[in-house]
Amino acid sequence: MTKFKFWLPAILVLGIVVVTQSCYYDNKAENYGSSACDSANPTYTNNIAPLINQNCIGCHGSSGASAGVSLTTYDLVKAQALKGSLSGTMKKTSPYSLMPPGGKLSDCKIGQVENWIRNGFPQ
Numbered sequence: 548m549t550k551f552k553f554w555l556p557a558i559l560v561l562g563i564v565v566v567t568q569s570c571y572y573d574n575k576a577e578n579y580g581s582s583a584c585d586s587a588n589p590t591y592t593n594n595i596a597p598l599i600n601q602n603c604i605g606c607h608g609s610s611g612a613s614a615g616v617s618l619t620t621y622d623l624v625k626a627q628a629l630k631g632s633l634s635g636t637m638k639k640t641s642p643y644s645l646m647p648p649g650g651k652l653s654d655c656k657i658g659q660v661e662n663w664i665r666n667g668f669p670q
């Protein structure tokens with residue numbers, strides 16, 4: 548019985564320590580990054596340039612730009628936006644072909660472009 552009195556509290560303390568040390572708040576965004584797409588106030592630097600670089604610059608870079616459309620600078624992207632071809636190709640509105648050719652961008656990414664245009668092309 549004396550051994551039982553000694554081991555019972557020791558086991559309880561050990562159990563509490565193990566349980567409390569194994570529990571913690573796991574913040575998914577903090578550990579894995581956020582995948583949220585904010586289309587409210589996009590800027591060229593923060594939203595549009597990365598989108599263009601990831602999806603368009605392979606064909607519309609400076610050397611041998613496809614269809615003669617280069618999207619390498621703010622002014623060139625803005626010019627395409629002013630003509631309507633930037634959002635037209637992303638949404639496949641007539642007479643434009645869908646771009647990028649690998650598949651449609653997410654609605655949020657298209658929303659970023661549309662809001663960037665609507666907000667006056669903020670850099």
